[in-house]
Amino acid sequence: MEPGKETIESWFKTLQADICRELEIADGKGKFESDAWQRPGGGGGISRVLQHGHIIEKGGVNFSAVWGDAPAHILHSLDLKDTQAQFFATGVSIVIHPHNPWVPIIHMNVRYFEIVPADKQSAAKNWWFGGGIDLTPHYIVKEDAQFFHQALKQTCDRHHVEFYPKFKQWADDYFFLKHRKETRGVGGIFFDYLKDTDGFTKQDRFTFVQDVGRTFAPVYTALMQRNKEKAFTADNKNWQMLRRGRYVEFNLVWDRGTKFGLETDGRTESILMSLPPIAHWQYNHQPTPDSAEGQTQALLKKGIDWI
């Protein structure tokens, strides 16, 4: 039997709890606060935020399951113009900002979306999974980037050999600051509109998304442990703050989920938990090319084979 929306929602909620527990153990000090919220139009969520941890300066792990009248622009994009329909969306979103500039920022999202037209015709096809994981090191450590991409590739390869190359390229294109002509970090994987096509069943798609979700905690806690004790200078901190400024720019200017949430009356504090606790902007800052900062800057481009 195909997994229904209750099964998927329930699994995402479990994933949130599991990841928060694993992050708390890895951090060793910080605890996630929990805020349950209701959406006026239908549904709600649980926002969990850890601030002032030992390794994590600010981290958010959001779960939501919301429903209501489908926004016109979504129906339009699905060739369902002039249709009355309900939407259902559930997922988990994570962004972690660490204290130590040698520990990378990470983001993950896994989500499920359903559109049910009022007349219930052709409803079966109108569902899809989406998601992704991407890593934003303040300083790119090639071994870490390789480890990260290798883990994502292993997860993808368990489902189809074409997934990793396709979703890796999609991440390069998506996590890109067009106004800076630079990538957000070393990329990762991004995928959307995964339906029961190309020989995959709904269960196959769900199993893949579950596998992606389960990849997050072991990979990121390993990156925390590898780098948490590394010494850093005031210059390293300043560069971290400038890189966080770029993170703010991506999320507020380009990120589709953030824009969609803010424009459609989502819960602002949950959407913007992705923003760093502190960020800097310095006019026309240009690192010298042979500095560690300049070397990272030079690697913020698409198409690098990190493995």
Add this chain to the structure above:
Amino acid sequence: MEPGKETIESWFKTLQADICRELEIADGKGKFESDAWQRPGGGGGISRVLQHGHIIEKGGVNFSAVWGDAPAHILHSLDLKDTQAQFFATGVSIVIHPHNPWVPIIHMNVRYFEIVPADKQSAAKNWWFGGGIDLTPHYIVKEDAQFFHQALKQTCDRHHVEFYPKFKQWADDYFFLKHRKETRGVGGIFFDYLKDTDGFTKQDRFTFVQDVGRTFAPVYTALMQRNKEKAFTADNKNWQMLRRGRYVEFNLVWDRGTKFGLETDGRTESILMSLPPIAHWQYNHQPTPDSAEGQTQALLKKGIDWI
């Protein structure tokens, strides 16, 4: 004779130089750097930025005059769909972030826009002026807000008694963070599409815009002097950083000029000089209602008569 685009451009360039000089004198320490830049599609500008002044932590005063093929969405909004046309745009944009949380953030923009269809028919009507000044105190001081609005009203009243009430309301509506349901600050004036309508000539419109431009320096330097010596605490600084976070949110999510610039390949460092040097985000921060912070928060709404 009507003022032509060369006259208007030249006047804006003079305004930039005059304001930078007045701000340097008021600051007493900081100096504006100057970067001239060229736009690949036509035109260019001069970005002037002062960092690490005595009163001003980061301030930008931009002049630009750019031209080229008119973007499709602008032609569409003017009912000139399927028309070939050139645009010309010139203006001055200013944002000042002070060190002392008792000195407010200020923004001004004055601009002139022209559309010239390729067949030159009806070109005469396709020009307009726009602009505005708005004030964003970290802590609202009612006497300062009154002084600021009184000065804007006097400038407006010299041209038409309906200008101030109309443009004040327009500012309340424009400088509004929809996702926070709060205004950016105490507002000011905002106007757009000022053409040779309602009995005004092009010279009348230009004279008004010049008067607005000339209002900036005396008003803001007075606010600098009034507040620069006020003592502040670490808590005051923290609140300033949170308010600056909201400023970033407005500029990157809602400001039309910023969005237009970033999406159409403008000079990123000039567009984003409006961002503060440092900003903070704190999950679900809620000031207590009777604190100075809570009192400011309660005044971030539309429709207040500050005079």
